[in-house]
Every structure is written in structure tokens, then in C-alpha cells.
Amino acid sequence: MFAERLFYDEKTEKFSLCTPEMIEIARSVPRGRPDTYGATPLNHQLVSQQQLELLKGFAELVETDIPPSTPEHIANYMKLIVPSRFVNRGVANHENYATAPVRPEAYANNDSMLEIMTRAETGHASPAELLITRQALGIRSVELACVTHPYGKHLDIRDEMKRSVKESIESMGGEYYRHPESKFFVKGFVDLRHPMVDDDLTPASKKTISPEEHIAAHFAKVIDKPLEIAEPDYSQGLLITRQSTIGEMVDGTTVRERTSFILRTDDDSIVPPESLEAICQLDRHSPTWKQDAVTAGRLDEYAKRLWEVKEYSLLIPISTTVYAFNMDSTKYIQAKQANDEYQQRLSEAKAIRDNFPNLFSRLVEDPNHWLSTLDDELSER
Incomplete structure (x- = not known):
């Protein structure tokens, strides 16, 4: 049919x-x-x-x-x-x-x-x-x-x-x-001290905030770390x-x-x-x-x-x-986003290498720095 x-x-x-x-x-x-x-x-x-x-x-x-x-x-x-x-x-x-x-x-x-x-x-x-x-x-x-x-x-x-x-x-x-x-x-x-939903379920410490502060932080993204809230x-x-x-x-x-x-x-x-x-x-x-x-x-x-x-x-x-x-669409978009992020990092790494070679040399030797993961890729370009 x-x-x-x-x-x-x-x-x-x-x-x-x-x-x-x-x-x-x-x-x-x-x-x-x-x-x-x-x-x-x-x-x-x-x-x-x-x-x-x-x-x-x-x-x-x-x-x-x-x-x-x-x-x-x-x-x-x-x-x-x-x-x-x-x-x-x-x-x-x-x-x-x-x-x-x-x-x-x-x-x-x-x-x-x-x-x-x-x-x-x-x-x-x-x-x-x-x-x-x-x-x-x-x-x-x-x-x-x-x-x-x-x-x-x-x-x-x-x-x-x-x-x-x-x-x-x-x-x-x-x-x-x-x-x-x-x-x-x-x-x-x-x-009402903190109307917690979704990702805010886990409190970080014991500081009470007002609902207004919570909503402002949640939607305006005015902070870069989890809210400190009461038990x-x-x-x-x-x-x-x-x-x-x-x-x-x-x-x-x-x-x-x-x-x-x-x-x-x-x-x-x-x-x-x-x-x-x-x-x-x-x-x-x-x-x-x-x-x-x-x-x-x-x-x-x-x-x-x-x-x-x-x-x-x-x-x-x-x-x-x-x-x-749709899972297929989700996987496709996630793969594309991951590749876009990788290409962006690669571009930033090349800029550091070309403009600040001494700094670049020190950073790539640090195994904990993200530049070290791109060293092989950059050496081929």
C-alpha cells in the first residue's frame, strides 16, 4: 500500500x-x-x-x-x-x-x-x-x-x-x-532554593542560590562551571x-x-x-x-x-x-561536528606553529597538551 x-x-x-x-x-x-x-x-x-x-x-x-x-x-x-x-x-x-x-x-x-x-x-x-x-x-x-x-x-x-x-x-x-x-x-x-532540572541534578557544594540566579545562569550561560547549590x-x-x-x-x-x-x-x-x-x-x-x-x-x-x-x-x-x-542522522551530524572541530583545531595549531615556533616546540612536547596529539598530523603538512 x-x-x-x-x-x-x-x-x-x-x-x-x-x-x-x-x-x-x-x-x-x-x-x-x-x-x-x-x-x-x-x-x-x-x-x-x-x-x-x-x-x-x-x-x-x-x-x-x-x-x-x-x-x-x-x-x-x-x-x-x-x-x-x-x-x-x-x-x-x-x-x-x-x-x-x-x-x-x-x-x-x-x-x-x-x-x-x-x-x-x-x-x-x-x-x-x-x-x-x-x-x-x-x-x-x-x-x-x-x-x-x-x-x-x-x-x-x-x-x-x-x-x-x-x-x-x-x-x-x-x-x-x-x-x-x-x-x-x-x-x-x-x-525553590534551586529548581534543579536535567543536568543540574548533581549539586557541587552547599551554597544556596535564588531561583532568579539559577534561571539566569542556566539560560544566559553567564557562568562556565556548575552552580554551587545546597544539598x-x-x-x-x-x-x-x-x-x-x-x-x-x-x-x-x-x-x-x-x-x-x-x-x-x-x-x-x-x-x-x-x-x-x-x-x-x-x-x-x-x-x-x-x-x-x-x-x-x-x-x-x-x-x-x-x-x-x-x-x-x-x-x-x-x-x-x-x-x-533518527539515529542515522544523529551519527552523521556527530561525525561531521567532530571533523569540523578537528579541522578547526588543526588550523589553530598550524597558526601557532607558523607564528610562534618556539612556543609550539615546547607545547608539543607536553603529552597533556592538546597540541601534542596533532604533532604527527602537522608534520605531514
């Missing part, structure tokens, strides 16, 4: 989605708006005003109609984490787009492709159109759809998003998994994500869904003290801490049970994101 619609590229040995018929099908798939479940723009700089308005809307969403049962520390944490995650997604999506090996200009003579790529750049493309764009440009990872649903607001939009994603995967010839397995990860913990406190709440592989495309692209929520730990009836104690015993510097914490604290069991019964006052929803990841 789909073989008739797809073009088999003998050069890449993969089926191509970039055919007129597939593009037409992708156009018919429901598209979310930026304020519903539209994906983060590939180029948020083109629509900066739109993104600022969205950010303002999300801020209002988390600051109004807060459920009465929500503890103050959770409400304050939500006000910080929702905007910061919005900014993070924009930066990550744009970085993946910017590192793609093919630019939209390569399709200058294909109006249909340029049309869907323009929508992808501004956050108005359907998930199916984004799957085509990902393949056409060789993007390693691209967001297909996202809905922000703090406290369980807008979960009806999440259902709408999931239907659109399912239709996109299947209409583009992929396989949609109706009952995928899920993995849980601890991505941070509720502590973590897991007793207020944990930021957890549930990740599921929900589909596979004909070109090897994997489609994943990631839902984030806060698991309250401020009440023994939600998460027992022995679970938190087990997490505290773990090595926070371990690269597998995010998974180990889930296993040690049996957090997946508690989260699954609360989600199934829709106990959103104890397992507080934040957002759901669907993205497409």
Missing part, C-alpha cells in the same frame, strides 16, 4: 516521504496551533513575538485557577518550571534544526516542500509535515507536537494531540504502538518524566512521547519515607541516577497508580511532548 506512495532512494537505501502524494496526505492531517498542541517552532527567532505571547499565556495558566489542594511550594515551583521548560524546548529544537546537514534552500524549486517547511519553522506544521521535514533536512531530533497541561488543565487537548500523532505516523507509512512500554526518570526535585531535599516533590516509544517510521525514525509531572512527596501516604531514604542512599554523581532513583524508590509504581485513577492533586501534570528521533 505505502510502497506505491513512497520513493525508494537507492543512494540512502531508505524510503522517502518527500513525494507529492505523501506531502498532500500530510497536509490533510489535523494541525495544532502554537497555543494548543502545535510543535515548538524550528526557528523560534522568526516568530519571537508569537513565542513571547505564548510564554505570557503559560505564565497566566499556572498562576490562575490553581487547585485549592495544591501546596504553596508546589504552586511556586510550577510557576518556575513551566516557563523554563518552554524556553528549553525552543533552544533544543532550534539547535537540532541549525545542525541539520540540508537547508530548506535545497528545495527552492519545490513549492510544496517549502510550504510545509515554513510552517515547521513557525510552529504551525502537522506532525506528519514535521516527519517529512525531518527526513528532508536530515534533522536528528524534532518535536512533533506538545501540549502544556499544568494541574491537568487542557488534558482534552492532549487527547486531540495523540489522535493527530497517531494519524500522522500511520498515514506516513509508520507503525503506531497502541500499548507501548514506558520508562520513568527523575529529572529534578521541588526545591537536595527530596521531601517536597520530584519532577518525573514518563517516556514511551509510540511508533517507528519506514526510514528508521523513532517516535517517542514524554509526559512530565510532579510527584508529591510531602505526605507519607503518597510516597513512604523508606522510598525517599532509599533514594538518598544513592550516589547522585552516578550517570544512571535518574533511572536508579525510580527503581530504588519504586516511584514508577506510585506514579502509574496515581495516573490511572487521575489523582492529579498528588501526581500533578505539567506537559506532554512528542518527538521524532
Whole structure:
């Protein structure tokens, strides 16, 4: 069925989605708006005003109609984490787009492709159109759809998003998994001294900083070393994500869904003290801490049970994101980046050798200096 619609590229040995018929099908798939479940723009700089308005809307969403049962520390944490995650997604999506090996200009003579790529750049493309764009440009990872649903607001939009994603995967010839397995990860913990997420999980020392300082440092990159922060406190709440592989495309692209929520730990009836104690015993510097914490604290069991019964006052929803990841594109881009970095270093080394020969001679003799690794290469040039 789909073989008739797809073009088999003998050069890449993969089926191509970039055919007129597939593009037409992708156009018919429901598209979310930026304020519903539209994906983060590939180029948020083109629509900066739109993104600022969205950010303002999300801020209002988390600051109004807060459920009465929500503890103050959770409400304050939500006000910080929702905007910061919005900014993070924009930066990550744009970085993946910017590192793609093919630019939209390569399709200058294909109006249909340029049309869907323009929508992808501004956050108005359907998930199916984004799957085509990902393949056409060789993007390693691209967001297909996202809905922000703090406290369980807008979960009806999440259902709408999931239907659109399912239709996109299947209409583009992929396989949609109706009952995928899920993995849980601890991505941070509720502590207003330092709303730590992702790479900031491991504290460096015991200096307390304000949330404003943390966000400024995290996004503006005003420092070059890890933040010095206080010892973590897991007793207020944990930021957890549930990740599921929900589909596979004909070109090897994997489609994943990631839902984030806060698991309250401020009440023994939600998460027992022995679970938190087990997490505290773990090595926070371990690269597998995010998974180990889930296993040690049996957090997946508690989260699954609360989600199934829709106990959103104890397992507080934040957002759901669907993205497409391609390993072949990732490896290609990583290899290209490594080669570019090597060529840059080689150029710098040649400049030092030619302009400062005495200094160069001393440095290449130091086995710990990066110039020593290029000595043989330079001697051949």
C-alpha cells in the first residue's frame, strides 16, 4: 500500500516521504496551533513575538485557577518550571534544526516542500509535515507536537494531540504502538532554593542560590562551571518524566512521547519515607541516577497508580511532548561536528606553529597538551 506512495532512494537505501502524494496526505492531517498542541517552532527567532505571547499565556495558566489542594511550594515551583521548560524546548529544537546537514534552500524549486517547511519553522506544521521535514533536512531530533497541561488543565487537548500523532505516523507509512512500554526518570526535585532540572541534578557544594540566579545562569550561560547549590531535599516533590516509544517510521525514525509531572512527596501516604531514604542512599554523581532513583524508590509504581485513577492533586501534570528521533542522522551530524572541530583545531595549531615556533616546540612536547596529539598530523603538512 505505502510502497506505491513512497520513493525508494537507492543512494540512502531508505524510503522517502518527500513525494507529492505523501506531502498532500500530510497536509490533510489535523494541525495544532502554537497555543494548543502545535510543535515548538524550528526557528523560534522568526516568530519571537508569537513565542513571547505564548510564554505570557503559560505564565497566566499556572498562576490562575490553581487547585485549592495544591501546596504553596508546589504552586511556586510550577510557576518556575513551566516557563523554563518552554524556553528549553525552543533552544533544543532550534539547535537540532541549525545542525541539520540540508537547508530548506535545497528545495527552492519545490513549492510544496517549502510550504510545509515554513510552517515547521513557525510552529504551525502537522506532525506528519514535521516527519517529512525531518527526513528532508536530515534533522536528528524534532518535536512533533506538545501540549502544556499544568494541574491537568487542557488534558482534552492532549487527547486531540495523540489522535493527530497517531494519524500522522500511520498515514506516513509508520507503525503506531497502541500499548507501548514506558520508562520513568527523575529529572529534578521541588526545591525553590534551586529548581534543579536535567543536568543540574548533581549539586557541587552547599551554597544556596535564588531561583532568579539559577534561571539566569542556566539560560544566559553567564557562568562556565556548575552552580554551587545546597544539598537536595527530596521531601517536597520530584519532577518525573514518563517516556514511551509510540511508533517507528519506514526510514528508521523513532517516535517517542514524554509526559512530565510532579510527584508529591510531602505526605507519607503518597510516597513512604523508606522510598525517599532509599533514594538518598544513592550516589547522585552516578550517570544512571535518574533511572536508579525510580527503581530504588519504586516511584514508577506510585506514579502509574496515581495516573490511572487521575489523582492529579498528588501526581500533578505539567506537559506532554512528542518527538521524532533518527539515529542515522544523529551519527552523521556527530561525525561531521567532530571533523569540523578537528579541522578547526588543526588550523589553530598550524597558526601557532607558523607564528610562534618556539612556543609550539615546547607545547608539543607536553603529552597533556592538546597540541601534542596533532604533532604527527602537522608534520605531514
